[in-house]
Amino acid sequence: MSTAQESTAQEPAAQAPTPQDTDRHQFETSLQVSPPGTNDRPLRASTSGDDEILDEIAQRVLWLATSIIDRANRGRVNPDGVKVGGHQSSSASMTGIMTALWFTRLRAIDRVSVKPHASPVLHAINYLLGDLGEEFLDTLRSRGGLQPYPSRTKDPDTVDFSTGSVGIGATAPIWAALSHRYVSDRFPETPEAGRFYSLLGDAEMDEGAVWEAIIDPEVRSLGEIVWIVDLNRQSLDRVIPDVQVRRLQGMFDAAGWQVLTCPWGRRLEAVFAAPGGEALKKRLVQMPNPEYQRLLRAHPSEIHDRLLSGLTDTEATALSAVIDGFDADGLASLIRDLGGHDLGQLVSTFDEIDDDRPTVVFAYTIKGKGLATEGHPGNHAAQLTEAQMRELAAASGMDLDDPWVAFAPDTPAGRFCAETARRLRREPVTDHAVAAVPAELGFTPRPQISTQAALGRFLSDLKHVAPEVAQRVVTLSPDVATSTNLGGWINKTGIWSPAGRHDWFSDDRERVLRWQEGTSGQHIELGIAEVNLVSLAGELGSTGQRWGQPLLPIATIYDPFINRALEPWTFSLYAGGRSIMVGTPSGVSLAPEGGAHQSFNTPSVTLEIPGLTSWEPAFAQDLEWTLLEALRELADPDGDSAYFRLTTRPVAQELADVPEDPLLRERRRDQVIAGGYRLSARPAAEDEVTLVGAGAIMTEVITAAARLESLGVRAGIVCLSSPSKVFRSVQDRSRVRSSVRSAIADELFPAEHPAPLVTVLDGHPHTLAFLSGVRGDRTRNLGVTEFGQASSVGEAYAIHGIDTDSIVRAGLDLVGR
Template sequence: MPATATTTDTTADTSDTSGASVDRAGESGDVLRSVAQRVLWLSAAIVDAANRGRPNSSGVKVGGHQASSASMVDIMVALWFHTLRGEDRVSVKPRASPVLHAIHYLLGDLDPAYLTTLRDKGGLQSYPSRLKDPDTVDFSTGSVGIGATAALWAAIAHRYARSHFADTPDAGRFVSLLGDAELDEGAIWEAVADPQVASLGELLWVVDLNRQSLDRVVPDIQIERLQGMFAAAGWQVVTLKWGQFVSELFERPGGAELRRRLEEMPNEEYQRMLRVPAGEVAERILAGQDSLALRNLVGSLGTDDLAHAVRDLGGHDLPLLVDTFDGADDHRPTVVFAYTIKGRGLATEGHPNNHSALLTEPQMRHLADVCGIDTTDPWAPFPTDTAAGRLCTQRADALARPATTTTGAVEVPTALGHPHRKPVSTQAALGRLLADVVRDAPELAARLVTCSPDVASSTNLGGWINKTGVWSVKERHDWFADDRERVLRWSESETGQHIELGIAEVNLVGLLGELGTTWSRWGQRLIPVATIYDPFVSRALEPWSYGIYAGGQSILVGTPSGVTLAPEGGAHQSITTPSIGLEQPGCIAWEPAFAQDLEWTFLHAASRVGVEGGTSSYFRLSTRPLDPALAEVPDEPALLERRRQQAIAGGYRLSQHPADQDEVTLVGVGALMPEVIDATRVLTASGVRTGVVCLTSPDLVFRSFQQRGNRAARDGNVIDELFPAHAPAPLVTVQDGHPHTLAFLAGARGDRIRCLGVSEFGQSTSLADAYALHGLDTASIVDAALGLLGR
């Protein structure tokens, strides 16, 4: 590493040094500085144009983050205009999106028409968006912590794809640019601490250490603690505190005292010094100091030099940044703490409330003068015959990426054809399905990869793991290979197809999302499937949702679910997840009751993952064994196929009589179908002609309901098939989840409805007691039906 940076090994103490400057052929410090000045102007102008350059009749502030962008300018210029290669992937901190767009404009990756469209319809998004921005964005960011860790999971996803498919293109570095306040997020530390991460030498994180959050100057950044936490996790830690100019002053007589004074003053005092006139800086440095050498050194410096010195931080020293990025260890992950000033170069520089402050019109004119911009042509690129223009052309060529060649068609069967005769839970049926796929559908099996947060065996992945093995970044010796009593063969290698993480659901879905983007990043289709205890879906929802937003397609299996897991008590009984699944964009929620329904719907879901226009799926499964005979699956091939089509459309009728003969219709989902069917028998014996509907996906039924009358309807008319308008009947809906999930069915025909479900925390009980406690037992269903009929 260069002498200007401090490298912290896992066994070394941290200290900070800085100093030497280097030039690169064709990328001298002067050229990079001129590019940085232009990027600073453009990023500020992009935000200014969004707020003052277009009509806004709503009165709602458009907003933007000029100060947060300014602190990142030099770091990003060093990367894009020197370090990065075309195969590298970068996650940019959310509030630096204007810097990313400014750089892309200079590199020819963004049409100038977009420069005035920040936060406008069809324009530049508020934060980097992989799918919605018009230029190249590698990772969607915006939810702090999630976007930063996405690059880490993408590195693992790429390694997995390369280890299984030799034609996967090479990848370079996976870079995350994050703000220091982002390190408060637990998602960061869950990811950093994962044992496999220490082997990822392709990871480079750069922390914009501007010591400000949204509301304040951070009183104590505790940099030593942060350095130690990364080092303890096996990362190379580099700290860039001071730039070349001030580092040279530190070597003069009185320099050690100057350094001590600057480093020991509180962050707030330092920030305040940045806001005073240049002539007052010396007085503030010397306040309370009795060192003659320090007074002599400070007195020997001109006003402008002293003001420059206190601002000369490592995160703004372009040659130092270039050297540091070039010298990063490629055998373990690297984190660079780059000290910066929030708002560097702007009139709001260092102000504690500059987070979303906008420069005034006079301040923008002053910035233009400083940056050498003609305000009559504010978006002018560099002339191609200048050193900066030539550098832009060279870097555009170096960063160009070939078009992605996608995987050829993968055959996904619609069914495996195995009979389902014995009572089995949907959770166990999933385990059997995955194990059978290895033999019955090898082309599909090769593309499947499963993940779990230390619950693989308890979610019935044992058979799949025994057949395919566990994937690891590097081979691990199996010390139990000769143990004949072992049921689960836990053999870890680069050829395995199950990835086990620690008990960290956020890590699980972060990896899941990136495994689900390999088809679009490197043309290698994967079908990632994760199992997680259903009560913890809520904990993992935000990062999984964000992965879907960023284009990750995957299958999340929540199991076991509901109060059906009665003995586990209220802490492990999920209530809201059916509604969550129904409401999640980019995802189809499924809750099949029977093993055959699970087989059909899971294979259908798998066919929609890793393809253009595909979608994610969420399966809510149970540990309660159900008798497959209750499903009355037809034997005749044509009727069997009809039932399959109904199952993947969202549901089917179990009644033998037509819908127009129903006096009341019972609608069941998942594990409660036995109670629904038992209630039907009781009602029928009481002379009430009762219809039964089994929903496999309330989500798809709701979509069908919403698309009535919509000429662009895409999800079929299952709502009309299940609840035909000419045959109204009172409805009783039954689900092991919140009852409002199915309340929309009242609008299908304007029927009276009773929605049975779970709206209170449960407790440890037997299954029968749990259903009775929450009003889900047969007697409660019968009572609800008779009540609707006025009997």
């Protein structure tokens, strides 16, 4: 999954091609000078009524969006010398689409995901609608200002979806729509939602996340989904080869979507419909993308001959009859009359959208439309010069030195903006709080149980003990519900499906799992697509922010496959979508499965993600306490998401030595939630060496401590429930602005009683290496650093040096024995 490629560290500044001679024609077709007569006029949709007002608004939006980027690059002091960047051409191609949508068809209950490179257009529209103060227009890509790409949590104006990660923002409205349907089924008082729009570029269709979402079985029933594709035929580096729209249309149609196309403006359509006009339509339809783009950059006097080039005499004669009547500038303007820039044509296309299936609209556009960089293959990061900005200002009726003038309230455009703002004003939602999460559930775990099995028991117990909390829990998995122990929960709650399906196995007496699908279930089953899983989990975790009805999503996934979804998962956290992710089974403890499924880097990776607490509890009671804490965090609007790394390896629960005394039990619970606790009977002052572990490996750690004792070495034991919590505790020491501090690191490793450490993890040893810095102890970090193979658990541990003998040897080495 690629992130947006516009990073200021990676994106080269576009340079004007160097003319090979002084020929005026060659100079005018370079990046820096557009062909005369093609860019000196506003965008036009029609010549009457509201269309003229829309044209005026669209031109003002184009000016404002371009100026927002211009001021960030030319109008601001840049002491760092690092290019600020921005995407004037990508914004320009989307201007007509967004103006038509916002000012004619969008409703307050609708939600829109805007392609990353068009964020200035969104801010320009929000400014005209009074949703953004003028003081922010100078702040693009600066601290506290407008973000480079739409950010729901960091921009100062209304942004429905964060879309900086290409492909992920495009699919987010699908998962938001599914989430709204789910929360409405569970809580009928949920506010109504409208359509969920995705505005995306055609190059964004290369992302695998797009197609994983489109083909999900539940998506074909979501009639509220509308995608509008800005088909400008350009990506960052190149003109997209071939005419691929027919292939894309076929793929969407095969997935059950309504497919609409808005290819031509009304002037071109009129020419096509006139006698002989079919010859021009055939020529443009069959023209490869690069040839069309070159046509846009040609001098107007060349276009006639370029259109006839390569045709047979018969074809050339037929086409000449159509185009001979246009002068050079008129022909240059005509071939630019695409549907994505004809606002009236766009509105008519929007009116054809069905409500009983998802819809995709392919709107033909020109990248850089209306700018001097129009259609140039190198225009992605190009910035207009001051001279070009002044030309655009003149064409827009604006002043470069006073760029932020809005429409006067008493003008037709001003009244249109005010009316649109009133129509789009959103009513505040009523927030519903999650019921208080209990401190514990009060059940005793089985003597021998894995944390994965304990997860299934936890969910069943939660529904019994805290039904008001459980009613907001929604579980989801990518076709691994039963293998991650959600079967009992599913039997109690059922499968949620917006359409519902008949259970043909309901009368099968041998079936243990009751797979009943309907609108009352609390588990969502997806196909084998981890990206869909984390994206839906994030949107389910956003229903409280969007509609006032918070959910507590818990997703299960095989731990090694977290890496597949790492980027979209991280991005959903950035966007404010919170959830609990459970990775299970995990580690080389999944020994018979072999190296293909034996994970090693997830403990380290999940420790590093902002807004996420990673947990790896060793015992069932620890899992219960930490899961309840994670649910409390989700219920808190400012709380963290959570990741649980669980295992299928059964562990003897007596090893946890949970205190029976109520006060000591409460103290143990507090320590577990804080990140870890000592299992040793003796105080830390007596440790000659301290063994530190997490997860199922604690069986070996405890056994190794006993072995060391038998050899005359006093070994303390620390069981970490959350390495990430302990790491934060260490970091808090130097954080002056930290409002919440944890002392768990100093409690587990008191400075006055140093001892060498042996850290052990069924994962990469780097995860716990930071513990050497708590008080400067000598440390041996044991873990998994190589790909595994099929074996028994004992053999796997020995192969990777995390077995009991390896732990004992490391302890002896550290004490000089």
